[in-house]
Amino acid sequence: MNWINNYLATVSYLDGGRGEDNQYDCWGLVREARHLHCGMRLLPSWGEVRNTNPRAFTKAYRTEAKSMQECRPEHGAVAAVFAGRICVHVGLVVDVGNGRLMVLEVNPHKRVNVSRVVDFEASYPKVIYYRD
Secondary structure: OOOHHHHHHEOOOOOOOOHHHHHHHHHHHHHHHHHHHHHHOOOOOOOOOOOOHHHHHHHHHHHHHOOEEEEEEOOOEEEEEEEEEEEEEEEEEOOOOOEEEEEEEEEEEOOOEEEEEHHHHOOOEEEEEEOO
């Protein structure tokens, strides 16, 4: 999928980034890619929420999760990562062809990355998937 390669080649991480100058944090990337490339509704920006404030990040997650339902990994699903009860990261499940599901994510350590669902889950303590 060319659009994924474009993110891999051009995006850098910025806490609070929503796409200005191709800079995103995990929510910004999920929000945009889910809308533009998965045909889902554009989620709220939550631009004031920062990775350095996990309580605010978790509050924003809970607000969004109320309008979604838990699911198994599927194209367009948000992958919410937890450390205990705190949401610390999100990724986006994408179908890269032939039903192969991968998770697109960005963080300050890996930049933009796409990995198999099983590898994404192995990298984090707990992952819950959500769809509209």
